[in-house]
Amino acid sequence: MSLTNELIQQRLTEKFGGQLTGWSLPYGMLTFTGPKELNLKVLQFLYDDAELKFQFLTDLQAVHYPDSIGAELAVVYHLHNLTDNIRIRFKVFTDIKTPDVYSATALYASANFMERETYDFFGVNFMGHPNLIRILNVEEMDYFPMRKEFPLEDQSRVDKDDEMFGRG
Amino acid sequence: MSDHILLPEGSIEKLTTTLNLGPTHPATHGVFQNILELDGERVMSAVSTVGYIHRAFEKLAERRPLYQITPLTDRMNYCSSPINNMGWHITCERLLGITLPKRVDYLRIIIMELSRISDHLICNSIVGVDSGAFSGFLYLMQFRELIYEIYEEVCGSRLTTNIGRIGGFERNFTKKAFEKLDQFLATYPAQLKEFEKLFTRNRIFMERTIGCGPISAERALNYGFTGPNLRATGVDYDVRIHTPYSSYDDFKFEIPVGTTGDCYDRFLVRNEEMWQSISLIEQAYAKVKEFTGAEAEVFHADVPSYYLPEKKDVYTKMEALIYHFKIIMGETDIPAGELYSSIEGANGELGFYLISDGGRTPYRLHFRRPCFIYYQAYPELIKGGMLSDAVITMSSLNLIAGELDA
Numbered sequence: 189m190s191l192t193n194e195l196i197q198q199r200l201t202e203k204f205g206g207q208l209t210g211w212s213l214p215y216g217m218l219t220f221t222g223p224k225e226l227n228l229k230v231l232q233f234l235y236d237d238a239e240l241k242f243q244f245l246t247d248l249q250a251v252h253y254p255d256s257i258g259a260e261l262a263v264v265y266h267l268h269n270l271t272d273n274i275r276i277r278f279k280v281f282t283d284i285k286t287p288d289v290y291s292a293t294a295l296y297a298s299a300n301f302m303e304r305e306t307y308d309f310f311g312v313n314f315m316g317h318p319n320l321i322r323i324l325n326v327e328e329m330d331y332f333p334m335r336k337e338f339p340l341e342d343q344s345r346v347d348k349d350d351e352m353f354g355r356g
Numbered sequence: 357m358s359d360h361i362l363l364p365e366g367s368i369e370k371l372t373t374t375l376n377l378g379p380t381h382p383a384t385h386g387v388f389q390n391i392l393e394l395d396g397e398r399v400m401s402a403v404s405t406v407g408y409i410h411r412a413f414e415k416l417a418e419r420r421p422l423y424q425i426t427p428l429t430d431r432m433n434y435c436s437s438p439i440n441n442m443g444w445h446i447t448c449e450r451l452l453g454i455t456l457p458k459r460v461d462y463l464r465i466i467i468m469e470l471s472r473i474s475d476h477l478i479c480n481s482i483v484g485v486d487s488g489a490f491s492g493f494l495y496l497m498q499f500r501e502l503i504y505e506i507y508e509e510v511c512g513s514r515l516t517t518n519i520g521r522i523g524g525f526e527r528n529f530t531k532k533a534f535e536k537l538d539q540f541l542a543t544y545p546a547q548l549k550e551f552e553k554l555f556t557r558n559r560i561f562m563e564r565t566i567g568c569g570p571i572s573a574e575r576a577l578n579y580g581f582t583g584p585n586l587r588a589t590g591v592d593y594d595v596r597i598h599t600p601y602s603s604y605d606d607f608k609f610e611i612p613v614g615t616t617g618d619c620y621d622r623f624l625v626r627n628e629e630m631w632q633s634i635s636l637i638e639q640a641y642a643k644v645k646e647f648t649g650a651e652a653e654v655f656h657a658d659v660p661s662y663y664l665p666e667k668k669d670v671y672t673k674m675e676a677l678i679y680h681f682k683i684i685m686g687e688t689d690i691p692a693g694e695l696y697s698s699i700e701g702a703n704g705e706l707g708f709y710l711i712s713d714g715g716r717t718p719y720r721l722h723f724r725r726p727c728f729i730y731y732q733a734y735p736e737l738i739k740g741g742m743l744s745d746a747v748i749t750m751s752s753l754n755l756i757a758g759e760l761d762a
Contacts, residue, residue, distance in 0.1 A: 214693060214694040214695065215450065215451075215693065215694070215695045215696075215697075217695075217696060219694070243577065244577055244580070245580055246580070246696075246698075246705065246707065246724065247696070247707055247709060247722065247724040249709065249722045251711060251719075251720045252720075264709070266696055266707075266709070266724075270577075270591070270593055270598075273598045273599075275696070277696065296578060296580070297575070297578045297579045297580075297732070297733070298578065298579050298580025298729050298732065300732050301406075301728060301729065301731070301732045302580075302729065305728075309414070322407075323406060323407055324406065324407035324410040324761055324762075325407065325410065326407075333412070333415060334414060334415055338415075339419075340415060340416065340418070340419040
């Protein structure tokens with residue numbers, strides 16, 4: 189029996205009720221959002237459930253939305269059920285002032301580096317991570333460079349007064 | 357007990373030796389640092405440090421139009437940059453909803469499989485070098501050169517290729533490119549056969565690699581292994597089969613798997629994958645030859661807003677000039693959307709997580725680099741083994757520093 193997006197949504201709604209929201213299907217991948225306190229419960233349920241079996245953590249990263257006050261950081265999990273070959277995307281949003289999210293390292297050994305990377309670039313504090321230190325950047329760094337308040341110069345900016353090429 | 361050295365209470369001496377393997381050590385094939393705790397020659401524990409060549413690709417990508425991100429992907433797995441390039445193009449095409457002509461898909465398969473071969477042959481022959489056998493490396497290296505010459509004919513560069521464009525290739529394959537491909541297909545199998553003769557049943561090599569750096573399928577999955585390293589443990593996961601892209605489903609090929617996930621199995625899996633790649637190239641090449649008339653000249657899809665027009669049109673046609681200008685200046689808006697797209701890189705699942713808010717550049721782009729994810733298993737793989745096994749395990753994992761650090 190193969191698993192379908194509808195079935196996954198149904199199973200999760202049965203278990204968590206209205207706590208999971210934002211169901212959508214961008215480019216065919218089932219995407220939903222949960223409260224950050226529940227992230228481990230949802231991941232564990234997806235892992236253990238005999239039908240769902242989302243036991244492979246493909247990817248984990250964060251996205252910064254500076255304009256959505258109170259939910260600036262999104263931690264995004266991409267999970268893969270290898271037996272039925274179906275992927276889902278699970279997001280939790282967190283406030284940037286207290287970016288505390290439970291660590292998934294106990295469930296997935298692969299989350300170790302990925303959470304360190306996410307901490308390094310976005311400052312998400314993964315509670316329960318065994319070794320949450322910077323990974324790609326230098327230890328002395330005191331900011332989180334992937335946040336949107338550190339812009340690079342926009343190569344396609346429109347405000348540039350450039351007589352030669354007629355922009356602005 | 358009596359012949360063991362006992363340290364006095366409060367001594368700053370310790371019974372184990374700390375060894376810095378790397379960051380720049382010839383045995384590490386790249387900028388990797390591992391702080392090993394050794395008891396004699398046995399590895400007690402290891403701490404890996406990564407990030408020595410971190411270049412902030414994800415940040416850079418947030419300020420670049422799509423086509424300017426391709427050169428960034430080159431520099432991830434630089435042993436097989438065409439696969440990265442194609443992966444990025446395929447991601448963009450999925451986002452933009454572009455379907456490619458079959459001929460382009462097949463040409464892409466030829467290029468991707470060639471680069472898979474060039475990646476695997478480096479990895480496998482380096483495993484040979486690290487176990488003390490240099491000849492295999494010497495024999496296969498000339499074929500990497502030949503593969504690079506094919507790239508050169510197709511796109512003009514060798515290592516960091518920036519090959520292809522969104523929607524196809526920048527130009528059609530030349531006659532010379534096909535000649536070189538013929539030459540490769542005619543000569544490489546015999547050489548690979550000889551390489552296998554040198555290694556596969558070689559007593560010294562087998563004793564050196566069997567049981568060295570093993571991992572079980574469960575642990576490998578938990579550690580997020582993909583690609584040949586996962587398949588060596590016996591899991592037949594391959595993105596080319598599971599989520600076909602670029603018309604891989606038009607062809608017949610097999611996914612080799614191992615059983616124990618040790619260095620020897622990884623070596624065998626990579627070797628067999630090279631044979632499968634040769635077969636894929638032959639099949640794709642045969643299909644490319646079947647096209648006739650105008651179809652035989654197709655090398656890109658019709659997507660004027662993303663695919664650069666021909667230079668002679670730019671000088672003579674208004675429309676082409678406008679598109680050229682808009683593409684070069686990065687003034688094309690990307691449709692808003694959120695997409696995870698992955699391909700089978702030489703090391704495993706190479707994923708691109710792209711969020712676009714409708715602007716000219718990605719809002720967020722994350723690269724799922726297979727190396728980065730499976731490297732965290734390295735301390736577990738080498739624990740309890742000999743120091744020399746740690747070196748050979750590293751090379752058989754095919755760690756690429758550029759991919760690790762992005």
